[in-house]
Amino acid sequence: MVETKRTGADSVPVANQGAAPPSASMVWDAWGIQAGHQPLPAQIRGLLSQVFGVSGDPVARRDEGDVPLRESVLTPAQRDGLVAVVGAGNVSTDHRDRLLHAGGKSTPDLLRRRADGPQDAPDAIVAPADHEQVVAVLAYCAEQAVAVVPFGGGTSVVGGVDPVRGRFDTVIALDLRRLDSIAQVDPVSGTATLGAGLTGPRTEELLAAQGLSLGHFPQSFEFATIGGFAATRSSGQASAGYGRFDDMVQRLTVATPSGTLVLGRAPASAAGPDLRELFLGSEGVLGVITEVTVRVHPRPETVGYQAWSFPDFATGAAALRAVVQAGAAPTVLRLSDEAETGLNLARSGDIGGDAVSGCLAVTTYEGTAAHVAARQAEAEALLSAAGGTALGETPARQWEHGRFAAPYTRDALLDLAVLCETLETATTWSNLADLKAKVTAALTDSLTAQGTPPLVMCHISHTYPTGASLYFTIVAAQTDDPIAQWAVAKRAVGDAIVAGGGTITHHHAVGTDHRPWMSDEIGELGVRVLRAVKRELDPAGILNPGKLIR
């Protein structure tokens, strides 16, 4: 139903972007495309059996056609009403389309999809062609009291695209992937105006044709969309060089049930509050982002790679801090802790390869040859002075090669009935070690108390002059009810994060899963401000109910 312009991966001139074609839909019950899924090597399965007591034999997954689905309650009149806006081919109640829009890719999402019994899904998938059709669909749904879940790549790991109905009987997924063109490129100013439905690879492909790049490479890059990056404040692996996605945004066009907003008239302004920042991170609750003008840059002439070893995490973190506070500006700057380095998850997809002792750090540098040489020299002097040992280019290139593969590994673990999930936070440099210890303790204590002591690994992947992110990967044996098992751990770790002075999410967004901590994050009065904005823009309350705020 949803038209996707499929282009072979071969034609995509972006290095190391992974295996997926630019506009692929993900499989319904796991991350990514089928071809990306490989069973773990026998050696690893044996190790997992030993450590977690699992059988080592993958659990069989269901065929799409065999999955019982809650019946669509979209009325024929509503179908006609939506068809009148977007055309007959773009309203679907098809079993497979509904399954493909049944939610995101958090571990609880995937566990729910692998569970027996009927699945929930949106009552219809509606795919508008442009901004005006989005506005018209929202107006129609507000009138009909139909909830609307904006849907891009479907990569949310926090429940952000789950088909929550709230107080409505009916919910549709508003699939934005037909908004997939570049409206304008301004090479002098270094900006591009992108449709919300463009995926990461397709964006890079279209920009590359003009010698440009966006440089936004989150782990979801292969499937996620421009609108999703904006609506969730995504942050990519090259954030040290090119910034978070929200930093890149110059202008936003937003459709709401109350009308259209076009925000961002200049590179910077003092004309009051910056309303772009109200829609960045709004997760489809305040409006639907349909077009984003972003900062782009010339494709780099040169890329420098260097991996580093540090004796321990504290030494490595202090080294990263020295680099970012000096403004030495690498493009990628990340550090794995001892556990992640030891398990070699630092080189995602390469479990069981050669181990690096201590803590592995990866740096890359992009730009003209002169720019790269100057930046690399300054950063390397600081990293050496701070106790780092250069390891050469190879481990950095290996990291880059496998950098989108980790979610596939999670599926392979779930297939073996091993629990695997990730979560992240950020805090100041001075609070970083303390918060890391508290998060690790909360995870370890809550899972151990359930009889499933976890392995907890961590890395820093986003750095700022004042602090850094902490990204945790948790692996444990599953209990009989792994959804409940993780819910207990998630509650404990969320409480530990806010008590420990961290943000409840640095780049995964809020969705359903982090909503309980929003009043810790912005206070009850902050939540009231968001509700006041929502009442003005979405008086019927149809936009993505159950997400972000109560």
Place this chain on the structure above:
Amino acid sequence: MVETKRTGADSVPVANQGAAPPSASMVWDAWGIQAGHQPLPAQIRGLLSQVFGVSGDPVARRDEGDVPLRESVLTPAQRDGLVAVVGAGNVSTDHRDRLLHAGGKSTPDLLRRRADGPQDAPDAIVAPADHEQVVAVLAYCAEQAVAVVPFGGGTSVVGGVDPVRGRFDTVIALDLRRLDSIAQVDPVSGTATLGAGLTGPRTEELLAAQGLSLGHFPQSFEFATIGGFAATRSSGQASAGYGRFDDMVQRLTVATPSGTLVLGRAPASAAGPDLRELFLGSEGVLGVITEVTVRVHPRPETVGYQAWSFPDFATGAAALRAVVQAGAAPTVLRLSDEAETGLNLARSGDIGGDAVSGCLAVTTYEGTAAHVAARQAEAEALLSAAGGTALGETPARQWEHGRFAAPYTRDALLDLAVLCETLETATTWSNLADLKAKVTAALTDSLTAQGTPPLVMCHISHTYPTGASLYFTIVAAQTDDPIAQWAVAKRAVGDAIVAGGGTITHHHAVGTDHRPWMSDEIGELGVRVLRAVKRELDPAGILNPGKLIR
């Protein structure tokens, strides 16, 4: 009445900060302190007589004591109510205190103050000691239907602190200068938590004691406060290196009639909309910023200076663009156009000095010696390749020496009955030349039509990868009614800016003067969003009526 800790300028360890002590109040009818005011040299006065037909003899100004002032309507009961919150010494209806809080420092403000007849002023000045007292004053004023104008340094040039009553009979100035302490410094994370009432020099003085600097040097630096910088999205002359003030903000504490907001838990977050961005630029209309945690940095080891000449503005602008798009990161990066360079206003306060041909650019570089050397080498290669000729350090040091003096020159011109005002905008690099031409034409046409052809000068002082600011200085003969004369020109130029794709203000804020263009800036729906937020936080509507939005 308001306690200010006066510290001699000699003890302030900040280079080139000008003549004012760290917490000086400005004179009531002009910029700055009395000692800063010098008549223009006779040669310049002669030139002004020739060009603008003025006498060349300064107009006499009134003594404070002789100025008739609208009577205060604060009731004794209200006075008691406010005294109960802040103490007797901190509620004033004194003639001089009221005059000193009678408004900001736009040219219309100064012309109104120099006009004959009675002056308006707040009915009282209330100076709380801390956040809790601010909250209590707001609650009391909401109950009493008293309008509140938050007042920091009083440097607004857009009417932002004028005593507008709106639908209320009574208005107070809420003087925040007693909130003047540093609550916390975190040297590891590079942050400092600053009271809203700290002035620029006092902030630098307190940080310097710990080897740190904020690096925010707008033209208002000597008098403006931290709270004002945040509430107006101030941008300083070192913005190329250290960013705009809003970029520096990590955390905000805001008092509102509905309670307190503390926003910003981490260096970066994806926990929904960034509500800090709703209060940055809110100009006291949505709340009163009482404390700001900002990013700070070590005081630079080295400062590199280099001035440049470009044959014309277009060549110079392209050179600046090359530097900022390459990420070459000077600390100061600015370019005067031919008119400004010719009149040597590029070296503020040095009118009549040696002229520089073409267009003058100023660059500085701060950091460690190695950092400065690398950045300066990269930037200078780009500036040379783009057609620049290096002029050495002297013109750059001269610019820095005089950089806070221009507002005093404006007063000297007003004293001679010469109209002088400034305004600014920003746009993309590709639109910069076109917008500059349109703004210049609108100013020239509207003032020439009134029989007073102006001199219009321009510089770029804030650069971004995607565009830059344009700052205009306008000098013309005055008509019999210079307030009306400028109002006509301002209307024409504001319309030209929004029609030409610029923002109505890059760093002067909105106040009363730019309010007519807010719906061009963010749309009618954007204005409705701001009103919805205001209704939630300030249901009685007492906060700074008449500013920012209708």
